Amino acid sequence: MPAILKNFEEVITSNQLASIECRIKHKEGYYIPVVAKASLVNRDRKPKIVGILRDITEKKFIERKLIEAEINFQFLFENAPLGYQSLDYRGNVLAVNKAWLEFFGYSKNEVIGKWFGDFIDPEYLKVLHTKFPQFKEDGEVKGLEYKIIKKDGTRAMISFNGKISYDENMNFKQTHGIFQDITERKKTEQTLKESEKKYRDLFENSPSSIILVDLDGKIVDCNSASEFLTGYNKADLLNHNISNLELFFEDSLDLIKKNFKLLIDGEEANQLEVKSKTKNGK
Incomplete structure (x- = not known):
């Protein structure tokens, strides 16, 4: 009630339309969220305040659900078992999750705003220069393989999947991507190739x-x-x-x-x- 009275005072003082969100008590004892709007009008040469109340129960319900969804998303984002990253149009890091930081060995402050190419082995930068523009054009990428450099200098092979998100005008907004460490798989594949070659040499000769x-x-x-x-x-x-x-x-x-x-x-x-x-x- 004090908020509504203050709203009325502002209307009287400024002679302008005022609006606030508040709750009103129903006859049966429960509260309903509303938007209260008030304006000053002259009637019969006397100033009067016209008030309008609009039920915003559904709006508040949707807002609460959106907040809950955002909290759930943030929880999943931070606790996902796979590394997640988001890049801007130029390839600079906008966001990473806990798994990303643990894998690369950096703190978040050392990563945000950096060009993603700074974390890629130089021999694979050509792949980034070729595939990133194609990723932005196609809107998604699957199974793209990079060799990355961790903070301690060790190398690892990753397989990257990503999608592009857009704004309401369908302009590029940011990338969303997850990666999987495939270092051991690539080593196994290389060992298998060498074994197959050795077998083929023995077989043929x-x-x-x-x-x-x-x-x-x-x-x-x-x-x-x-x-x-x-x-x-x-x-x-x-x-x-x-x-x-x-x-x-x-x-x-x-x-x-x-x-x-x-x-x-x-x-x-x-x-x-x-x-x-x-x-x-x-």
Whole structure:
């Protein structure tokens, strides 16, 4: 009530429309939020105050929900397990979360306002210069890989996913992105590549003939020694069933098939001595 009376005093003093938010008590005892507006008018040559009350219960409910949503967002933002960052149009850092700071090893004051390129390994800056403009144009990016530099100087590989947010006029507002540490995955992939290369070198340079077949007996790979031994080119052998190429005499082929069945059934196969043929039948 004191607020409304003060509002009336302002109307009388300034002769202008005044407006405040307050609560009024309903007859049944509960309170209703309202906007109280008052203006000074002359009626019958006497100044009078006209007051209007508008129920803003729904407005206050929406405001409260928005505040709750903002609190929940901030909680999720700060406690998300993945690093989050937001950049402006030039790539300067607007916001980062706790996981980002812990991963990079910086305090928030050391990061906000800095160009994101300052945290990227120099050999990957070309990726940033190429992909960031494309990110802004496309509105999103997925699986973009960078090598970053932590505060202690160590490097790490990250995979970045992001989206652009826009203002009410659809102009660029800021980026929103999360990243995942993929350093160990990249090391595993590199180890696998090196292992595959080592296997391929051993396979190709083995003096013994090696022929790989699938469960249907179709040849899926063979080495150079197989070409020399059989007289077939690799292209002639691949994707053909080993039974149809007449590489073995009938009795030897039967033994191979029996041994092959043992392997399929999960049993131990026998070492065989068989007779093979070359392409010209020898």
